[in-house]
Amino acid sequence: MPRKLPAELVTRLLREGMGPRAIVEHLREHEGIEVSPQAISTFRQRHTDVPPQHSTRRVVPWDVRPEHRSSGYRRAILAYHRRAQGRTLTGEERRNLEHVERTLREAGQVIDYQPAQGWLLVPARPGVDTGIVREPEASMTHDTTPTQPATTPAPSAAAAPAPPGGPAASATAAGGAGTRLDPWFGSYAARAHGMRASEIRALFAVANRPEVVSLAGGMPFIEGLPLDVIGEAVQRLIATKGTTALQYGSGQGDEELRERILEIVALEGITDAHPDDVVVTTGSQQGLDLVTRIFVDPGDVVLAEAPSYVGALGVFRSYEAQVQHVPLDADGLVPEALERAIVQARSAGQRVKFLYTIPNYHNPAGVTLSLERRQRVLEICKRHGVLIIEDNPYGLLGFDREPLPALRAFDDEGVVYLGSFSKTFAPGYRVGWVIAPHAVREKLVLASESSILSPSNASQMAITTYLATCDWRGQIKAYREMYRERRDAMVGALSEHLPSASWNVPDGGFYVWVRLPDGLDARSMLPRAVTERVAYVPGTAFFYDGQGADHMRLSFCYPTPERIREGVRRLASVVNSEADLVRLFGTHAEPDDDPRDAEHPSPNLA
Amino acid sequence: MTPPTPATTPAAPDVVAPGLTGTSSTAPAHGTDLSVAVLAGGLSHERDVSLRSGRRVAEALRAAGVDVRLHDVDADLLGFLRTTRPDVVWPLLHGAGGEDGSLRDVLELAGVPYVGTGPRASRAAWDKPIAKERLQQAGLTTPEWLTLPQELFRDLGAAAVLDAVVERFGLPVVVKPTRGGSALGVTRVQRREDLARAMVDCFAYGGSALIEQAVDGIEVAVSVIDSPTGPTALPPVEIVVDGTYDYDARYNAGRVEYFAPARLDDHVARQVATDAVAAHRALDLRHLSRTDMIVRPDGAPTVLEVNVAPGMTETSLFPQAVVAAGHDVPALYRSIAEQALTSVRR
Ligand SMILES: Cc1ncc(COP(=O)(O)O)c(C=O)c1O
Numbered sequence: 031m032p033r034k035l036p037a038e039l040v041t042r043l044l045r046e047g048m049g050p051r052a053i054v055e056h057l058r059e060h061e062g063i064e065v066s067p068q069a070i071s072t073f074r075q076r077h078t079d080v081p082p083q084h085s086t087r088r089v090v091p092w093d094v095r096p097e098h099r100s101s102g103y104r105r106a107i108l109a110y111h112r113r114a115q116g117r118t119l120t121g122e123e124r125r126n127l128e129h130v131e132r133t134l135r136e137a138g139q140v141i142d143y144q145p146a147q148g149w150l151l152v153p154a155r156p157g158v159d160t161g162i163v164r165e166p167e168a169s170m171t172h173d174t175t176p177t178q179p180a181t182t183p184a185p186s187a188a189a190a191p192a193p194p195g196g197p198a199a200s201a202t203a204a205g206g207a208g209t210r211l212d213p214w215f216g217s218y219a220a221r222a223h224g225m226r227a228s229e230i231r232a233l234f235a236v237a238n239r240p241e242v243v244s245l246a247g248g249m250p251f252i253e254g255l256p257l258d259v260i261g262e263a264v265q266r267l268i269a270t271k272g273t274t275a276l277q278y279g280s281g282q283g284d285e286e287l288r289e290r291i292l293e294i295v296a297l298e299g300i301t302d303a304h305p306d307d308v309v310v311t312t313g314s315q316q317g318l319d320l321v322t323r324i325f326v327d328p329g330d331v332v333l334a335e336a337p338s339y340v341g342a343l344g345v346f347r348s349y350e351a352q353v354q355h356v357p358l359d360a361d362g363l364v365p366e367a368l369e370r371a372i373v374q375a376r377s378a379g380q381r382v383k384f385l386y387t388i389p390n391y392h393n394p395a396g397v398t399l400s401l402e403r404r405q406r407v408l409e410i411c412k413r414h415g416v417l418i419i420e421d422n423p424y425g426l427l428g429f430d431r432e433p434l435p436a437l438r439a440f441d442d443e444g445v446v447y448l449g450s451f452s453k454t455f456a457p458g459y460r461v462g463w464v465i466a467p468h469a470v471r472e473k474l475v476l477a478s479e480s481s482i483l484s485p486s487n488a489s490q491m492a493i494t495t496y497l498a499t500c501d502w503r504g505q506i507k508a509y510r511e512m513y514r515e516r517r518d519a520m521v522g523a524l525s526e527h528l529p530s531a532s533w534n535v536p537d538g539g540f541y542v543w544v545r546l547p548d549g550l551d552a553r554s555m556l557p558r559a560v561t562e563r564v565a566y567v568p569g570t571a572f573f574y575d576g577q578g579a580d581h582m583r584l585s586f587c588y589p590t591p592e593r594i595r596e597g598v599r600r601l602a603s604v605v606n607s608e609a610d611l612v613r614l615f616g617t618h619a620e621p622d623d624d625p626r627d628a629e630h631p632s633p634n635l636a
Numbered sequence: 637m638t639p640p641t642p643a644t645t646p647a648a649p650d651v652v653a654p655g656l657t658g659t660s661s662t663a664p665a666h667g668t669d670l671s672v673a674v675l676a677g678g679l680s681h682e683r684d685v686s687l688r689s690g691r692r693v694a695e696a697l698r699a700a701g702v703d704v705r706l707h708d709v710d711a712d713l714l715g716f717l718r719t720t721r722p723d724v725v726w727p728l729l730h731g732a733g734g735e736d737g738s739l740r741d742v743l744e745l746a747g748v749p750y751v752g753t754g755p756r757a758s759r760a761a762w763d764k765p766i767a768k769e770r771l772q773q774a775g776l777t778t779p780e781w782l783t784l785p786q787e788l789f790r791d792l793g794a795a796a797v798l799d800a801v802v803e804r805f806g807l808p809v810v811v812k813p814t815r816g817g818s819a820l821g822v823t824r825v826q827r828r829e830d831l832a833r834a835m836v837d838c839f840a841y842g843g844s845a846l847i848e849q850a851v852d853g854i855e856v857a858v859s860v861i862d863s864p865t866g867p868t869a870l871p872p873v874e875i876v877v878d879g880t881y882d883y884d885a886r887y888n889a890g891r892v893e894y895f896a897p898a899r900l901d902d903h904v905a906r907q908v909a910t911d912a913v914a915a916h917r918a919l920d921l922r923h924l925s926r927t928d929m930i931v932r933p934d935g936a937p938t939v940l941e942v943n944v945a946p947g948m949t950e951t952s953l954f955p956q957a958v959v960a961a962g963h964d965v966p967a968l969y970r971s972i973a974e975q976a977l978t979s980v981r982r
Contacts, residue, residue: 045933045934208876208893208894208895209893209894209896210889210890210891210892210893210894211889211890211892211894211950211951212889212890215889215890226884226888227884227887227888228883228884229820229882229883229884232681232682232683232684232685232883232887233681233684235683235684235687236679236680236683239677239679239683239708239710241679242679551836554833554836554837554840555840556840557681557820557821557840557841558840558841560681561681561841561842563679608840611786611836611839611840612836614786614789614790614794615789615794615832615833615835615836616794616832617832617833617836620833627884
């Protein structure tokens with residue numbers, strides 16, 4: 031027979047949030063009293079002044095303590111629960127989980143959630159803690175079930191906090207009618223986990239207000255186009271060829287346009303391609319998506335520059351690739367580092383699928399891969415059997431010189447080339463292209479048909495008309511001159527107002543990559559910029575692993591030179607105030623602790 | 637086992653608003669006898685939330701037969717009001733400009749009836765330290781706090797001030813901008829070494845920080861609307877969040893489980909309702925407000941903050957409370973707008 035409960039003590043413990051099993055242990059250890067957990071539950075029911083237990087906390091580690099915040103732990107806890115729910119893990123998740131399991135086992139530790147302190151590493155209780163995460167107190171999850179003797183390892187699935195059934199099931203368990211306002215919350219694929227808008231993304235909402243100078247976006251300056259001429263041509267197009275233009279087209283794209291595209295890429299030394307090698311896509315963004323779709327399995331390694339284009343990282347993430355960054359310098363990707371990365375990944379048993387590189391006027395770094403390095407990158411990739419994805423939307427937008435030959439110009443087997451009309455003409459038509467070896471191209475066409483059936487005929491024919499009737503070479507030249515003037519405005523204003531920062535002087539493209547004075551954190555500083563009516567993109571957007579907080583990307587494509595100078599002036603005052611603050615508190619730029627969520631502006635925000 | 641708390645909020649007249657509620661009869665299915673200009677957007681850090689709130693409210697009002705125009709606030713506001721001449725303006729601006737009273741000054745100037753609290757009261761409620769003081773004077777509990785302007789750190793040295801903070805409050809503490817909403821710039825700090833970073837993140841939103849002793853318990857939000865019999869609480873909404881109730885949790889559905897009404901014992905539910913009404917009165921708020929509270933383990937509520945322009949988005953708490961009270965959202969929003977038309981301006 032259990033002895034009488036010490037009512038006062040039990041009330042206090044319950045109020046402190048201790049569960050029945052923990053109280054049983056406490057009484058046994060400190061008071062020498064043996065009672066059953068059931069007795070505690072009954073006590074709680076009778077004494078209504080003790081508040082009911084709060085609902086089960088779903089153990090999702092959003093507030094992992096900073097020292098345990100390394101994405102390794104975080105990902106392991108998520109994977110652990112997913113596995114307990116019977117979901118399949120990606121190779122990378124499994125490897126990471128196994129690594130954490132091994133490490134903790136060797137250290138004799140488990141991860142425990144304490145409401146007041148967050149996630150802690152605590153000594154494992156032999157025989158009780160069987161997984162990497164301490165199971166929630168039985169009382170909190172299933173009070174009604176007879177309590178198991180403490181020595182029986184609880185099957186992890188029993189305590190898996192989020193049943194596969196999702197929110198409805200957990201709400202019933204808690205006894206009330208809770209809602210997560212998204213009945214499908216439990217149904218999303220693992221790849222959708224990062225598809226969340228962040229606080230940072232919300233701050234960009236002000237960017238398209240006229241009061242704000244946005245140095246954040248990548249929108250070309252469309253006002254520079256002869257809109258009246260294009261308007262007439264498009265009108266004629268619909269009047270004369272409307273039945274084709276408004277009809278479905280071929281999956282591979284309009285043949286006449288594919289021929290025209292070859293004229294364009296010839297400017298960068300690609301002279302051996304055939305119209306059949308070209309696949310027209312809905313922007314080069316779709317090209318990126320298709321290439322990743324046909325090559326990358328979850329967990330496969332993609333090599334990319336550090337930093338790299340935020341939109342490409344998003345695609346890689348959605349296919350659950352593992353991106354390894356390779357450093358770049360003023361001459362672009364560093365060949366030795368590339369080779370090291372390949373060798374290291376391979377020796378760790380990883381599959382390296384391709385190198386994704388932006389050789390010209392890099393987004394965001396602004397640098398160009400030198401001619402000499404092009405040969406070495408090609409040679410290294412060939413030797414190691416690594417495919418190259420060459421993403422080249424800015425190649426024709428050099429300020430001071432003729433374009434360098436594309437990587438694809440030297441190698442038609444080992445390079446998949448992505449091109450775009452977005453930056454040299456107009457992104458609104460959403461037309462880009464891929465040039466690929468024949469076998470790859472066949473797959474790309476089928477993949478594209480399965481996602482969009484065919485690229486827009488109306489867009490393709492409008493572009494064909496533009497190329498045929500307008501002086502597109504002259505237009506590109508005009509763009510180059512205009513963007514050069516804006517680059518000069520930006521670099522000049524930076525030298526004048528922000529001498530404490532450092533940056534490269536790009537000789538083409540849209541972007542300047544700025545290193546902030548020591549200690550400043552570009553994410554943390556963004557609200558201050560919004561207050562001062564200026565916007566930029568924090569460097570963390572361009573890294574897969576949360577690095578880059580010490581940089582920001584400034585774009586000079588959209589605002590006029592005068593606005594650019596004003597924007598940099600405002601930015602300088604932001605940086606100076608932030609520098610004061612950082613000096614005062616001695617803080618540093620810190621990695622983004624959840625690099626998966628969206629921290630870049632949407633494409634139509636300047 | 638934990639007894640499933642009954643759908644608590646008792647239908648006592650001081651808790652649920654019966655009088656005001658537009659029954660569906662006040663909402664003609666068609667006909668646009670009332671015109672409302674919904675103002676949303678602005679240039680604050682919360683522009684995104686404001687735009688979402690604005691779209692939702694506009695949609696609901698249209699469903700109740702109101703002629704609605706949605707307008708971003710810019711330099712041409714007065715011109716817009718002059719040319720469109722709405723019967724009522726509903727400002728849904730969150731953050732600076734919208735809640736600090738300045739926009740409401742402009743509306744007073746233009747002489748248009750508007751939904752919500754007047755400029756002076758807005759200004760006071762928007763400033764957290766001032767609001768907390770008023771709440772205390774009204775006998776309400778609010779967490780212990782300190783206001784620390786950035787200059788203070790410059791004068792006394794950051795480490796010394798932060799040490800003193802920890803000595804006084806212990807840990808954890810919550811650091812937040814003295815002005816602002818949507819949890820922007822807010823950090824719950826567990827360890828002394830994380831305090832400096834939290835201060836830097838906070839000062840990026842404004843020059844003054846509020847440090848509060850962290851309070852644990854059940855998080856609830858109680859919305860209050862004015863009714864002919866006086867301010868009336870809607871059922872409390874309980875927030876159970878994975879992690880902290882931060883920006884991500886607030887506006888991306890999924891990480892938060894909401895219980896409307898909150899799973900509170902009757903007497904506790906009555907207490908939070910009474911406190912929210914008291915807060916609404918103490919801060920001289922009008923038409924609608926939302927008071928965020930923590931119910932501590934002993935059942936006593938503590939007021940965290942009071943919102944002059946509560947969020948009205950898909951994931952916001954005010955609309956959930958309206959539904960939990962059994963009201964039709966369009967009809968209730970319409971009746972709030974109608975009330976603004978007739979209410980005496982302060
Ligand atoms: C490097 C890079 N690749 C691809 C794209 C996507 O361009 P598109 O409009 O062709 O999809 C961009 C656009 O900013 C870019 O900078």
